[in-house]
Amino acid sequence: MDTLLSNVDWYDIAVASLETLLMLGGSLIFTVLLGLPLGVLLFLTGPRQLFAQKGFYAVLSLVTNVLRSLPFIILLIVMIPVTVMITGTSLGVAGAIPPLVVGATPFFARLVETALREVDRGIIEATQAMGATTKQIIFNALLPEARPGILAAVTVTAITLVSYTAMAGVVGAGGLGDLAIRYGYQRFQTDVMVVTVVLLLVLVQLLQSVGDRLVVHYSRK
Amino acid sequence: MIEFFEVHKAYPVGTEQITALQPCNLQIPSGQIFGLIGHSGAGKSTLLRLINRLEEPSSGRIEVAGQDITALDAAGLxxxxxxxxMIFQHFNLLSSRTVAQNVAMPLQLAGELSRAAIKDKVQQLLLRVGLQDHADKYPAQLSGGQKQRVGIARALSTDPRILLCDEATSALDPQTTGQVLQLLSEINRELGLTLVLITHEMDVIRRICDQVAVMDAGVIVEQGPVPQVFLHPQHATTRRFVQEAEQLDENQLHQDFAQVQGRILRLTFQGETTYQPLLGRVVRETGVDFTLLAGRIDRIRDLPYGQLTVAFDGAELDLALQRLQAADVHVEVLR
Incomplete structure (x- = not known):
C-alpha cells in the first residue's frame, strides 16, 4: 500500500476533499436560490404561458444562452474582477463560488423551466378556476407538482458543479481538482491523480443516488 | 341564471382572427342541468370557459345572477x-397532494376557514362522493371514476352555486360514466346547483340534462328542453347526434324498409302514455295491421319515453293515426 500510493499525502487529500465539498455546497445553494426564480420567470414569460411576454422572454432567454455557451474556463478568468469585488479574493473556496454560481445558474434555470413545462396545463387551469392568485398558482400548484423534476435538476446541476470545481482548481480555487492538476498532472504523480479521480467519482455517485432517491420519494405519478 | 348577451370570442392566430364563438345569446336557468353538445372545435369548451372567465370574451356581456361578470376586476373575479x-375530462388533480389535500385546496387558497373547519368539511365532502376510505391516497392510486369523484368533491368544497363540467365522463368507461352522472344528478337535486356540462355524447344529455343547446361551428344551432330536442331534432347536426346515440343509420334503415308494405310512421310516446297498451288498443279497434321496424323505450332524465318505427297497413289507417294523436302520441310519417 505504501509503495503503491507513495506520493499520496492523506492530509492534503482530506483538506482538498473538504474544499471541494465547501465549493460544491456553497455554489449549489446560491445556484438554486438564483436559478429557481429565474427558471420560474423563464417559464411564466415563455410562449403561451401565464404571463407570455415575447420581448422580455427573448432577452432573458438570450442572456441565459450566452452564459451557458461560454466555456467555464473562460468564465473563470473573465469573472476574476467581479469575484474580487464580491468576496475580496479570487483565490480559494470563496473566490471559486461566484464563477461557479454564474456558470451553473443559467443551466439550472433552464432545467427548472423544462420541469415546470412538464406540469399539466390542466392543473394550472384547475387552480385558476379555484380563484387562486398568481402567487398561489406558483407556490401551491406549479412548484409542488414540478418538485420531482426540480429535484432531478438539482442533482444534475450538483454533478455539473463537481466537474466545474475541478476546473476551478486551475485558477487557484483549491480542492481535489487542484490537487489532481498540481500533483497528478504537473508532477507526474499518477497515484495522486487516481486517488482524486476515485474520490470525485464516489462523490458523483453519491450525489446521483441521493438525488434519484429524492425524486422517487416525491414522485406520485 | 347565467345570461349571455351578444357574447363573441375570437382568437388571434398569426395575423388572422379565428372565431370560436359567433355572437351568442343564451339563458341558462338556475337549478337546472344544462347540456352543451357539439363536436370538437364546435366552440362548446370556449363557451363553458367564458362562464368563469378562463376565457375572456372578445365582446359582449355575461351576467350571473344579475351580476355582470365581464366587468369584474382581478380580486372580484x-x-x-x-x-x-369546475370539473374536467382529465380530472386535473394535483399528483403531489393526497385526495384529502386536493379537496381541501380551494378552501386553503380562499383562506377563510380554520384548519379544523377545513378538515371537517373535507370529510363531509368525501363522504358525499363515497371516498371516505381513500382520503390519504394519492390520485395515482385511484381509478378514473374515483379521480372524478375527487374532482367533484374539490369543486364542491367552496359551496358553489354553479358547477361547470368539461367532458366530465369522456375519459371514463360506460359503467363508471353512469355512476358519475348519477352523482352529478344527485348534486343538482339535493344542493340545487346549476350544472353546465359539455359533452359530445347525446347519451349524457339524455340521462341527466333538463335543457340542451347544440353547437356547430361556433353557433348554437338548436336549443330547448331535452325531450323536445332529443325526440324531435330539427337541425341536421342534432339529428346526427341523436342517431349516434340510438346507433341508427337513417339511410340504411330506409333501404331496409323498401320491402315493407304500408305507411311507415315514427310514434313517440312520452311520460304516462309510454307504459299504456295504446298501440294494441288502437290496432284492435281499427283493424289495421302493424309491423314493428325499430324502437326504443327508455328514459330522458326521469321522463319515460318510447319511440317506435312501425309500418301500418289497412283500410282504417287514417282513423288509427287520429286515435293515436288523440292519445298524445306524436306521429311522424316517414313514408
Whole structure:
C-alpha cells in the first residue's frame, strides 16, 4: 500500500476533499436560490404561458444562452474582477463560488423551466378556476407538482458543479481538482491523480443516488 | 341564471382572427342541468370557459345572477370563481397532494376557514362522493371514476352555486360514466346547483340534462328542453347526434324498409302514455295491421319515453293515426 500510493499525502487529500465539498455546497445553494426564480420567470414569460411576454422572454432567454455557451474556463478568468469585488479574493473556496454560481445558474434555470413545462396545463387551469392568485398558482400548484423534476435538476446541476470545481482548481480555487492538476498532472504523480479521480467519482455517485432517491420519494405519478 | 348577451370570442392566430364563438345569446336557468353538445372545435369548451372567465370574451356581456361578470376586476373575479366549481375530462388533480389535500385546496387558497373547519368539511365532502376510505391516497392510486369523484368533491368544497363540467365522463368507461352522472344528478337535486356540462355524447344529455343547446361551428344551432330536442331534432347536426346515440343509420334503415308494405310512421310516446297498451288498443279497434321496424323505450332524465318505427297497413289507417294523436302520441310519417 505504501509503495503503491507513495506520493499520496492523506492530509492534503482530506483538506482538498473538504474544499471541494465547501465549493460544491456553497455554489449549489446560491445556484438554486438564483436559478429557481429565474427558471420560474423563464417559464411564466415563455410562449403561451401565464404571463407570455415575447420581448422580455427573448432577452432573458438570450442572456441565459450566452452564459451557458461560454466555456467555464473562460468564465473563470473573465469573472476574476467581479469575484474580487464580491468576496475580496479570487483565490480559494470563496473566490471559486461566484464563477461557479454564474456558470451553473443559467443551466439550472433552464432545467427548472423544462420541469415546470412538464406540469399539466390542466392543473394550472384547475387552480385558476379555484380563484387562486398568481402567487398561489406558483407556490401551491406549479412548484409542488414540478418538485420531482426540480429535484432531478438539482442533482444534475450538483454533478455539473463537481466537474466545474475541478476546473476551478486551475485558477487557484483549491480542492481535489487542484490537487489532481498540481500533483497528478504537473508532477507526474499518477497515484495522486487516481486517488482524486476515485474520490470525485464516489462523490458523483453519491450525489446521483441521493438525488434519484429524492425524486422517487416525491414522485406520485 | 347565467345570461349571455351578444357574447363573441375570437382568437388571434398569426395575423388572422379565428372565431370560436359567433355572437351568442343564451339563458341558462338556475337549478337546472344544462347540456352543451357539439363536436370538437364546435366552440362548446370556449363557451363553458367564458362562464368563469378562463376565457375572456372578445365582446359582449355575461351576467350571473344579475351580476355582470365581464366587468369584474382581478380580486372580484377570484371571489366569483369560488362560487363556480369546475370539473374536467382529465380530472386535473394535483399528483403531489393526497385526495384529502386536493379537496381541501380551494378552501386553503380562499383562506377563510380554520384548519379544523377545513378538515371537517373535507370529510363531509368525501363522504358525499363515497371516498371516505381513500382520503390519504394519492390520485395515482385511484381509478378514473374515483379521480372524478375527487374532482367533484374539490369543486364542491367552496359551496358553489354553479358547477361547470368539461367532458366530465369522456375519459371514463360506460359503467363508471353512469355512476358519475348519477352523482352529478344527485348534486343538482339535493344542493340545487346549476350544472353546465359539455359533452359530445347525446347519451349524457339524455340521462341527466333538463335543457340542451347544440353547437356547430361556433353557433348554437338548436336549443330547448331535452325531450323536445332529443325526440324531435330539427337541425341536421342534432339529428346526427341523436342517431349516434340510438346507433341508427337513417339511410340504411330506409333501404331496409323498401320491402315493407304500408305507411311507415315514427310514434313517440312520452311520460304516462309510454307504459299504456295504446298501440294494441288502437290496432284492435281499427283493424289495421302493424309491423314493428325499430324502437326504443327508455328514459330522458326521469321522463319515460318510447319511440317506435312501425309500418301500418289497412283500410282504417287514417282513423288509427287520429286515435293515436288523440292519445298524445306524436306521429311522424316517414313514408
Amino acid at each position: 377570484r371571489a366569483f370563481r369560488r362560487q363556480v366549481g
